[in-house]
Ligand SMILES: Nc1ncnc2c1ncn2[C@@H]1O[C@H](COP(=O)(O)OP(=O)(O)OP(=O)(O)O)[C@@H](O)[C@H]1O
């Protein structure tokens with residue numbers, strides 16, 4: 001999305017901050033995302049990642065600033081009117097409900113008919129390739145399967161934007177690698193807009209490098225922002241230089257864009273400097 005391409009703007013965060021008495025959880029932050037974009041934000045623990053996502057989702061109100069979704073002001077909208085799905089690190093599945101019922105839950109809340117619920121649940125179980133565990137409780141599933149059910153529960157009601165808050169943090173390395181591929185596949189197949197946050201530099205890079213199937217598509221545009229901490233930034237930049245020297249520039253600004261398609265553009269937003277300090 002170019003700065004002037006307003007028609008494709010999915011999300012805009014303008015001057016958003018959050019203070020708890022004397023604690024600045026999130027300093028003034030600006031961010032723009034285009035429809036179908038996958039944006040990874042990288043920041044250390046306590047830098048305000050969850051606070052930012054919670055403000056976008058409407059779970060907490062910002063102290064200053066505005067949130068715009070689909071070019072409509074959403075700052076005061078309740079969460080259920082924002083069309084946003086959120087995937088958390090700890091899955092947040094209902095332990096007493098089967099995988100099928102967990103996925104059905106948001107549809108039942110929206111009062112879909114039983115036949116529509118069953119059809120949609122089957123559709124997304126197929127997408128995450130877990131139709132065979134539909135009748136199991138969360139405790140009868142592996143960590144990776146639970147996270148895929150959480151993803152399915154998120155995509156089943158076709159949210160406008162999906163927010164992912166360190167969704168793979170609880171998984172071991174093998175499962176994490178696998179789920180990274182799964183999330184990329186879902187993004188490519190469904191063309192959804194995804195805002196993904198992590199404190200893990202390797203993961204941020206892995207999620208931000210386009211796959212073969214996505215390269216050249218606008219939806220594959222990936223960007224990484226990094227912390228405004230000298231040592232953190234320096235080590236991250238060394239890795240970028242080593243791993244992506246053919247494709248990445250490492251200019252010394254507070255933001256980084258990894259060219260992933262023909263439509264790369266200067267990074268907008270994420271000016272949460274103090275939040276990272
Ligand atoms: N309800 C609250 N009251 C007071 N301070 C808070 C509250 N919620 C968050 N904070 C503070 O705001 C800052 C940002 O918190 P946040 O949870 O957004 O960080 P984070 O980047 O998600 O960290 P992590 O990677 O550990 O999840 C932290 O210093 C935290 O202690």
Ligand SMILES: [Mg+2]
Nearest residue numbers: 049050051165
């Ligand atoms: Mg967090």
